[in-house]
Amino acid sequence: MLASKRCSTCATSGIDLFFCSHEHQKLVWPNHKLVCGQDPVIFPDLSEDEARQIGTLAHRELSSPALQDLPASLASKLLRRGKISLARSTEVYLGASAGDFDEDSTIADGPDIPAFRHELLLRLRDGLFSLLNDLSRGKPENLEQALNSSTFNYAAFLHSAVPGWADLPQLAKTSFLHRAVVVATLVKLGRADTPAPASFKLEYIATSMRQLALSLQPYVRFPSLGVALEFARALVLEARSVYKFHALISTDLAGAMIDFSCKAVPPAQ
Template identity: 30%
Template sequence: MPGPFLHRCAVCGTSTENRCSGCSKAGGPIIFFCSPEHQKLVWHNHKRVCRDRSAAFVAPPLSDEEYQHYRQVADIKIPHSKPPELRTTLAESVEKALADRKLPIDFQRVVAISRTAEDLADSWKQTILARIRADTAFLMTDPTGDSSKAPPVGSSTPWEFVAAFAELVLLYHKELSPITIHLVRFKHHALILHTLLRLRLAGSSREIPDDWILRSFEHVIEALNDGIYYKDQNDVHRYRATVDSLSAPVQQVVPFKHRGGFMPGFGILELSCWPE
C-alpha cells in the first residue's frame, strides 16, 4: 500500500513528482528525487543498483577488499558469550543458514563465486551474498553474536548495511522469504540512508542536515508497507522492535525521537521523526 512518503524526495523529503528514470524504465521501484543535485549526491552508490539491477535490487559482487576480509574472518568463533565448545565460526554459521535453505554450503567456494558478476542476478547467489555480508557486519558490530542491532555506518560497507537491515526485518517478520521482492524499495532506501549517513560523517551538518537523515529513515520504514501488513494491535510490537533495531546507526549520527501511526490491516501508514 503506498504510504505518505511515496512522492517525496528520497534525500530531503521535499514533495516532488520527479522519478529516478533508470529505476522507472527498468520496472524497478518508484524512487523520487526533487532535483538532479540530490540524485547525484547518492549516485555513486545508487548507480550500482539502478537500471537493469533495480527491479530485484541486484547487489554488486564482492570487492577485492571484501573478499580478503571475509576469508580472514571466516574462522572467527562466535558468539563469545557462549562456552568455547558451543561456539561456531562465521563460516559454519553461514553454511548452516545456507544449508537450511538448501543452498550450496561450502563457505570458501561461495565467497569465491560471489566475486564475479556473472549470473549474479540468480536469487540464490544474491541470498548468499546478503548472508555473508549481513553476518560479517553483525560479527564486527558485536563479537558476542548479537544480531539484533544494525551495524554502525562507519564500520560497514553500503552492501553490508543493506543486507543487515534486510536480515533484521526478516528477524521480526518471519512470514517474508529471504528471496523476495517485498523488500526491494526498502533496500533502495536503506542504501540511500547509508550514503547520506556516510556523507554526514565525512562532512558537516550543513552539507547533510539532520532533517535529511530523518526524512530518509522515514522512507526506509515506510517502504516496509510494500509487503508487510499488521493485522491487529498485537502486531505493533513487531513494528516497534523493527524500528528500534534499524534506528541504532541513525541514532549514533542524529539522536531522534519518533512516533508511528498505525491502522490495523493496512500497516504502518506514517513514521514521524524529529531531533531530540
C-alpha cells in the first residue's frame, strides 16, 4: 500500500512521516499527537502504575538488555559487573553509584532538560516492556500486564534492536521513534484477540513497519546477515509473541524485514 499522506507538523521539524490515508493517520493520532513534531522525541512521563512496576521489577535480570544506546566504555563497564538489570543500567547511564536507583526516589524524574528526558524515558520504557515481556512468556497470569503495557513502552523497545543506536544522527533517531509510535499503536490495534476499529487495515501495519525499517537504510549497515535477521526478529517476532496479531501480517512483515536486512548488509570486500 502506497503511503503518500504526509504529517505536516512533523515535516516542519524535518521528519518525513507518511501515511496511507487520512484514516491511517487518524487511527494512530491519539498516541502520535503526544509526540507529533518533537525533536528529540520525549515520551510521556511514567504513570504511577508504571513507576510502581519499575520499582518492583528494576532488579530483575534483563534477558536482552539494550546496551547499544550506551557509549562502548559504559556498556563494557556494565557487562563486567555481571547481572544486567534496569536499575543498574540506568545508574551507569546516569553516572550514579550502585544503589542510587533505590535510594533516590526522583531518579525517574530527572532534570527538565529535553535531551535528558528523551534518553531517560526511552531507557525506562524500553526496560519496562522487556521485563513485562519476559514475565509473560509461558505464564498466562502475567500476560495481561504485557498486553496492557503502554504503547510507548513497546515503541521504546523497538529502538533496542537497532545496531549502533548511539552513533546515529539525531534526526535519524527522531524519525525512527516517530515511526515506532505509529507501528506500536497499529500493532496493539491489530491484536487478534480484540476487535479492531472498523477503519483498521492489516496493510497499515505492514506499510508502517516497512517505513520504520527503511528510515534506517541510509545509516545502518549490518555487519552480517545474522545480525540483520536478529533485527528483523526483534521487530516482528517480539510484537507477535506479545500481541498475537494476525498471522498474515506477521508473515508479510517477516518477508519485508528479511528483504530489507539483506539489502542493509555491506557487500563482502
